[in-house]
Amino acid sequence: xxxxxxxxxxxxxxxxxxxxxxxxxxxxxxxxxxxxxxxxxxxxxxxxxxxxxxxxxxxxxxxxxxxxxxxxxxxxxxxxxxxxxxxxxxxxxxxxxxxxxxxxxxxxxxxxxxxxxxxxxxxxxxxxxxxxxxxxxxxxxxxxxxxxxxxxxxxxxxxxxxxxxxxxxxxxxxxxxxxxxxxxxxxxxxxxxxxxxxxxxxxxxxxxxxxxxxxxxxxxxxxxxxxxxxxxxxxxxxxxxxxxxxxxxxxxxxxxxxxxxxxxxxxx
Numbered sequence: 240x241x242x243x244x245x246x247x248x249x250x251x252x253x254x255x256x257x258x259x260x261x262x263x264x265x266x267x268x269x270x271x272x273x274x275x276x277x278x279x280x281x282x283x284x285x286x287x288x289x290x291x292x293x294x295x296x297x298x299x300x301x302x303x304x305x306x307x308x309x310x311x312x313x314x315x316x317x318x319x320x321x322x323x324x325x326x327x328x329x330x331x332x333x334x335x336x337x338x339x340x341x342x343x344x345x346x347x348x349x350x351x352x353x354x355x356x357x358x359x360x361x362x363x364x365x366x367x368x369x370x371x372x373x374x375x376x377x378x379x380x381x382x383x384x385x386x387x388x389x390x391x392x393x394x395x396x397x398x399x400x401x402x403x404x405x406x407x408x409x410x411x412x413x414x415x416x417x418x419x420x421x422x423x424x425x426x427x428x429x430x431x432x433x434x435x436x437x438x439x440x441x442x443x444x445x446x447x448x449x450x451x452x453x454x455x456x457x458x459x460x461x462x463x464x465x466x467x468x469x470x471x472x473x474x475x476x477x478x479x480x481x482x483x484x485x486x487x488x489x490x491x492x493x494x495x496x497x498x499x500x501x502x503x504x505x506x507x
Contacts, residue, residue: 247288249291250291256290256295260290260402269289270314270351273344298313303328309325310409310410313352317337331417331418336362336363351405351408354405362429362432362447364452369444371436371443375405376406378400385398414506417500419432430488431446431449433446435502437504442461444457446475466497466500
């Protein structure tokens, strides 16, 4: 289906982009376009203006701080992150990005676009929640930071409100991470996914695809019985659809939690 008529702006600076978003309340930021353009083709969204962020250098780049903190520009593509020497400071990031869709999507899709769309079946929301990332949001009132756990508010809803942009994602140092998923087909989005880290001393898990936002669990240990009990105790109420029943998703959540924790424990 062809797109409806839409205005287009390609600002060169962050200030210009925020100005366009302020002037046109129906404007939408365009990152890689992997989600938004398809939604527009389906006539599920009809923005007045597309604000293309591709020319804004402040939204690009990957930097590794002296304390090991990794800063990712919101417009960093999956491919750029996979290839980045700096990003190997937190290896799980590149490993998970390499599982997303296919080469064409990874070349265009961006980290910021993935998290700002907040499709519950995406790979990155539970990963960033589990590893304790911080999201920097800029708007007309200035800059603010929120934790990844606070960033995801609901299906397709985030803490970046109208007229605001996610500019960067800060990831603390660490290596004891794991990620496990069952995707739809080889390159599809996830039926269930689980991210885990042991860098805080106790396991921290985030389960995706079972609720509107990642479900965070902190079992007392990495013991199998303890992890299983934590997942069961969360009383997950996932949806049923053509890909999986609610019962199957609950079962996958247990299995994948064990796999993610085992992967993380193997990296301590």
